[in-house]
Amino acid sequence: MAASPPQKINVSLDVNGETRNVAIRPADTLLFILREYLGLTGAKPGCLNGDCGACSVMVDHTVYKSCIMLAVEAVGSKVTTIEGLKDSPIQHAFIENFAFQCGYCTPGFIMNCHALLKNHPQPTYEVIKEWLSSNICRCTCYEEIQEAVMSVIEKRE
């Protein structure tokens, strides 16, 4: 097996409203680039397999698992990570409802909830369940997360 150094390409990514130029391997995942090259460690590796949702970020208007998305696929899109979320209602709701303990799944859950509430301002329970069942929280019993989401919806009414 001849080992040649991996070829890198220059791409421009729009992350949290900033243009970031970065040299990447075409095979690099978005999660790897965010964490290792852009210093945005809010999105977490949990399984690198799309199973747990700890790496969830928003790409344009919806939520993606950045561990199974290539960085090159995000070129031309607006990527929002937890670091790009400032003072949002769902962040406050997570604090007030004790919707986290260790905090590791929290950035992914918050991004997922945030995207859910953007896309479905008044979601039914079935819609909430469909969205949030893609993430795993091992510390809470999920009731607190449900209450956090519901409190944001109720405040809107």
Place this chain on the structure above:
Amino acid sequence: MHIIGKGITRKDSLEKVTGHAKYTADFEIKGMLHARTVISPFGHALIKQLDLTEAQRIPGVRAIVTGDHLPLTGEELRDRPPIAVDRVRFNGEVVAIVVADTPYLAMRGVEAIKVQYEQLPVVNSPSEALKPDAPLLHPNMGQYEKIQGVYPEPGTNIATRTKIRKGDRTKGWAESEVVVEEKFAFRTSDHAAMETRCSIAQIHPGGTIEITSSSQAPFMIKKLIGQYFGIQPGTIKVNTPLVGGAYGGKASVQLEILAYLATRAVGGRIVKMMNTREEDMLTSPGHIGLEAQVKLGCTKEGTLKVAELLYLWDGGAYSDKSIDLSRAGAVDCTGPYNIENIWCDSLCMYTNHPYAAPFRGFSHSEVHFAFERTMDVLAKKLNMDPLELRYKNAILPGHTTPTQFRLNASTVGNVPKCIEKLKELMNWQEGQVTNLGQHKVRAKGIACTWKTSTIDPNASSGVILTYNPDGSINLISGVVEIGTGTKTVLAQILAEQLKMDIKDIHVQMHVDTVNTPEHWKTVASRGVYMAGRAVLAAAEDVISQLKSLASFILRAPIEDVEVGYGKVFLRGEPSKSIPIKDIAYGYTFPNGNSIGGQIIGRGHYMMPGITYLDKETGAGKPGPEWEVAAQGVEIELDTREYRYRILRAVTVVDVGKVLNEKTLTGQVKGAMSMGLSFAARETFYFDSLGTILNPQLRTYRPIRFGEHPKYEVAFVETPHVEAPFGARGAGEHGLLGMPAALGNSLSAALSAEVNYLPLIPELLWKIKGGER
């Protein structure tokens, strides 16, 4: 009490909801090397050949570490080579470490290493391990180094045996009119913390070894790596930032050893080792399995007379913490009942499975599943209400535990009161089983639990308080913030004691073993008790320093000054006072003369009176107190498909005293969720070669959002006199009775004994004769 009990928000809140909270893997520096491992695909095999040549040729691969010339490791019995030599004993065991410039190149190195295995017969369960002709996993067991209280049986697969001999079992059986005997089994599983383990290691030019690790036991890393490699513990520095879930799994020292070996192989350069999910499940230690036999005898009226128990723990290939786990399972080998005659053998067995770490509850949910299921079988045979049977036999102050420790009103919680409250919350009088028609049945199941903490008798916890010039305080404790919110509660205890605003208490979340006082391990629901006592001592220290300085500035005897509300003041004339900020860094007279200095408080705590257990009878005081709970589950089962929904789960727990109602409720409900997930879904599936078929979160599937039932939690408050404000533990107790209560509800719904985990529809179908 101005702040104790209140559900104030966590001190780590803003960091955690903004993505700024740092966990071990979030630290990355230029030039850092990365290590990956070659792991065994089989449960038991000889390593016939290990060919590194091709991997060594890959540019960017800096070192390959193999297992030759390494010391044996293991917390109680040194049976584990850090990297396998000649033989692998479980699927996931490390065979080599590759250190390279990037994770990608390290993985290329791993793939280029060729290993030839010759498979050996596999020991796939603890009962197989016990058979006289079973393959021996550790033929040299007799030569292993061990610590006090470990009793390996060379020539067998028994790593240790703990005996409980209380009373006289012959007498107990003679007095028994009703007898039941049941068998139970479940395999090993996993903690599945969302943060996979990660360790970063380097060796500084002066020889200091620095390790940053996602751990519940940074001080144990220092101690054990020191012991294993003959290094002075003072030259080892361990950092632990926030930890992304642990549940016991990160109390074992494992990946840190590999990271140390990796940096040693590259001249001390900094190396990061991060587990993939698969490695975290296979290679790093998991959740212990159990096979159990429970035999109970009682009078016709349901008074328990005797318990005879055999626990065979699936400790896996190496004993590490499973020796202690099997001991803890013996200490509380029954439910929380008054039983005069108990005979228990608890055996830590070697198998070709991944080895075990502590798991939230430390053997208690496992033992309770077996014992509390048998209590229901007994109730059925007696034709007695299962809650009534438990109430009648509940352990009380004045009774003795299986280890013959006599309890009082402080050392045991109030079991009858928990049962009474549970009865009400479960609406128990409406009946246990309701037939809804159309193949739907609703059923309730209950369980009672207890637990003490079998931690080292000399485990120490320390706290340092330092003042800032504005009169605020830095609180520094060795407790690791693993998610429990303990450090927020410590701040509440301090605020209460100093009568100050909690906003003026700055909590250091990370642990650094150089400047943080030791807290033995962040385990066993003992953070608030031990570190809380250390906080109280440190607060006393600070108060006495403030008083002595202020007494002469205020020109009053020390006995007449008080501390609180940011001031030191005269008790009889509170308007005469001096702000703490004016003396927190000493006092300066108008002419510039100064005395004192920054006020630094210190406190520490060790639990009094803990003893080792007697080898022959198990007698002793293994822990400080027994916390108790009564729990229930209600399910709805489809009797055709055997699918069920958990409708609600209830816990009534005697917490001694509620310190932070919100974080406490979160701990209890989170533990209940983990217990239900373990009981209903989680297990490793092994094939005949000992290979695990589901080492990822797609196939190993914890409860997800939307699958959660409704949770209800209620508290009883019987103070533990020695603990801060009387508080008992919080982290584990919600979990302990969940598997048993779920098993009891399904057994009631099916009118059949459900004695295996996980409780999946296929199992229920088989129990009802589906395969016939």
